[in-house]
Amino acid sequence: MNARRYESDDGTPYSVPEMNGLELDVDQTWLRLAAAPPNTAVHPAVRVRPASGRLADLPPGAIRQGNSEKQAVVLLINVDWGTDELMRMLPILKRKGARATFFLSGRWAENNPNMTRLIVADGHEVGTHGHNLTHGPRALAAAGRLKDDIQKSVAVIEEITGQKVKYYAPHMSEIDAAIVKTAAELNLQTVLHSLDTVDWNERHATPERILGTFQKARAGDLILLHPKPNTVQVLEQAIDLLHSRGYQVITLSEMLSPDPLLPGQGGGPAGSGTD
Numbered sequence: 001m002n003a004r005r006y007e008s009d010d011g012t013p014y015s016v017p018e019m020n021g022l023e024l025d026v027d028q029t030w031l032r033l034a035a036a037p038p039n040t041a042v043h044p045a046v047r048v049r050p051a052s053g054r055l056a057d058l059p060p061g062a063i064r065q066g067n068s069e070k071q072a073v074v075l076l077i078n079v080d081w082g083t084d085e086l087m088r089m090l091p092i093l094k095r096k097g098a099r100a101t102f103f104l105s106g107r108w109a110e111n112n113p114n115m116t117r118l119i120v121a122d123g124h125e126v127g128t129h130g131h132n133l134t135h136g137p138r139a140l141a142a143a144g145r146l147k148d149d150i151q152k153s154v155a156v157i158e159e160i161t162g163q164k165v166k167y168y169a170p171h172m173s174e175i176d177a178a179i180v181k182t183a184a185e186l187n188l189q190t191v192l193h194s195l196d197t198v199d200w201n202e203r204h205a206t207p208e209r210i211l212g213t214f215q216k217a218r219a220g221d222l223i224l225l226h227p228k229p230n231t232v233q234v235l236e237q238a239i240d241l242l243h244s245r246g247y248q249v250i251t252l253s254e255m256l257s258p259d260p261l262l263p264g265q266g267g268g269p270a271g272s273g274t275d
Contacts, residue, residue, distance in 0.1 A: 001069055002053030005061050011177050015061035019069050020258045021049035051258055060184035062175055064192040066220035066255035072248040073221045074255045075100040076193055078169060080108050080133050082227025083115060089232055090122055096239040098249035100124050103169040103191075106131035106153025113160045120161045125251040127167035127191065128153040137170045137179050146182050154186065167191045167252060173224075191252065193224035199231045207234045214238040219247065220255070 003018035028045030036042045066074060075093075077100050079086065093100060102119050104126055109116045120126060130137065131153035140146040154165045168188040170179055175192060183190045197213045199205040211234045217223060225231055242249055248261060 001067065002051050003055040003058055004053075005058045012175055013059065013061035013177060013180060014064055015055055015058055016065060017055045017063070017067050017256045018051035018053055018258050019067045019260060020051050022046045022260055023049050048259065054258070055256070060180050060190075062180050062190040062192055063256065064222065065194045066222060066252075068218065068220035070255060070261050071219050071246050072250045072255060072261055073217050073219070073223055073242055074252050075225055075249060076169065076191065076222050076252070077102045077225045077227065078129050079103065079227060080105040080129065083112055085227035085229060085232050086115060086119075089227055089235060090118065092232070092235050092239070093124070094122055096236060096243075096249070098239050099251045099254075100249070101127060101167070101252040103127045103129040103167070104153075104157055105129045105133050105171075106156040107133070109153075109157050109160055116157070116160045120163050125253055126157055126161055126163055126165065127169060127252070128157060128165050128188070129169050130171050131156070133171045136172045136174045138174050138176065141178055141182065146179070147186065150183065150186055150188070154188070189256075191222070193222045195221045195223045197223065197225055197231065199228045200226045202228060202230055205230055210234050211238055211241070214241050217242060217245075217247065222252070222255070 001019045004016045005013060007013050023046065025045040025047050032042050032045060066072070075098065079102055102124055104116060106128065116126070128150060131149045137146055140149050150168060157165050166189060168183040169191050173192055175190070180190045195213060195217060197205060197210045199210050207230045210230055214223070239249060250261070
């Protein structure tokens with residue numbers, strides 16, 4: 001499946017990543033069968049068939065959906081507060097074998113360097129949510145400060161984690177062509193969500209409603225979360241629900257990779273991909 005690009009009515013560009021195909025390598029599969037001891041399982045040998053249209057070849061566009069051919073979803077966790085809740089979320093993610101992509105504000109990372117390092121040590125991915133979230137990206141862009149704000153956050157996060165920052169999730173999900181262009185000039189892919197738990201609003205987002213959002217999940221979804229008490233309360237149940245439907249819980253980079261997911265590859269308990 002080739003990468004695709006489209007524009008919304010307001011001219012904001014969006015992109016859908018490609019996915020390579022797999023084809024059976026008959027000769028290698030027969031060799032495996034011939035060499036295998038009796039009564040043992042043999043996995044077929046496959047070859048990757050690269051997609052001809054790649055995301056990297058398209059003009060810059062925001063990502064708001066993974067490839068629906070992958071039986072997986074991504075948890076996008078925006079962080080500018082909620083350190084206590086994060087301390088409860090991380091063990092749940094580890095226990096369930098789920099890897100998430102955390103979008104940290106530079107301000108939060110600067111104030112919580114040990115927690116930032118722990119997120120990476122647990123196998124999660126980090127992106128930037130901007131540095132100081134007092135203003136949204138449109139206001140920062142209008143004041144000529146958006147690029148500096150993003151750059152500052154990236155420098156802080158990379159210094160603390162040693163991990164390259166590749167993705168930018170705009171504060172308040174504000175998006176337009178100029179925001180996408182600014183991020184692209186910094187070699188960052190702009191990312192939005194396809195499914196929003198609205199969990200920042202505790203009055204509206206009860207545990208039941210958050211779980212109801214997970215029940216709507218489909219392959220390729222990018223699910224937006226925050227470190228909030230109601231989210232922590234249902235996180236384990238939500239991951240179990242995703243696993244029960246055959247979805248792996250993977251990082252954004254794994255979702256955007258053109259390579260198909262193989263059985264047991266990431267996002268679930270070791271060797272299975274499910275509970």
